[in-house]
Amino acid sequence: MEANKEIETGNNFEPKFDANGLITAISQDAKTGQILMVAFMNKEALDLTIKTGQAVFYSRSRRKLWKKGEESGHIQKVKQILVDCDQDCLVLKVEVDEGQCHVGCQSCFYREVKKDKPEKLGFVAEKVYDPEKTYKKN
């Protein structure tokens, strides 16, 4: 309990990585407040993000470091990193250009759950770039 209190109210940064060595990181547009994406970091990705000022994540599917924008060019300049009470989640306040999601929208959160018909989603955003032109074909 005292250890928890120190984590919550102290000023030591002790990021709590999960069993896979990962911590959740939310990218939020520093200007508009829009939540752009949610991804994961391992310790190396976090250290690189702090050191370089550009968001680096860990791709669970590709099992390697993923410098955001390395392929698309849509990098994230990190203006501030916030940590939550139990230090198992980070918010990155970032400066971005247009188009942060690989489907072509500004944010990954481009669909909403319809309250009256929750099994169906409604689109709430338009594409801001053409991912077909941005990403190389496999």
Added chain:
Amino acid sequence: MEANKEIETGNNFEPKFDANGLITAISQDAKTGQILMVAFMNKEALDLTIKTGQAVFYSRSRRKLWKKGEESGHIQKVKQILVDCDQDCLVLKVEVDEGQCHVGCQSCFYREVKKDKPEKLGFVAEKVYDPEKTYKKN
């Protein structure tokens, strides 16, 4: 791959619960855009949130449903639920009163990582209520 494409670009809501049956949910102040907290939902919590319009999470530490504000009174009225591209994360746009974090701050993200001294955190928020008065002593 085609299944992934349907998940990402289709309009069927198919929330991807993890191995523990949980999905990440971010509460964001619908008015200010401030990220308030990050928690988890199981299917029951998500269904109740959609049905009741008030945020219900699943507490991993207490291993039970947790209606946000059930003890503190700081409930979250859900105005919109957004889902991300791969449907493994939700954003709840919520209406709230003052004080969403149990330490007494409006947001759980009340500390920042200092770029020049990343092992130390800086406080970026003041307390907006006294948790000692709000929460019953154990």
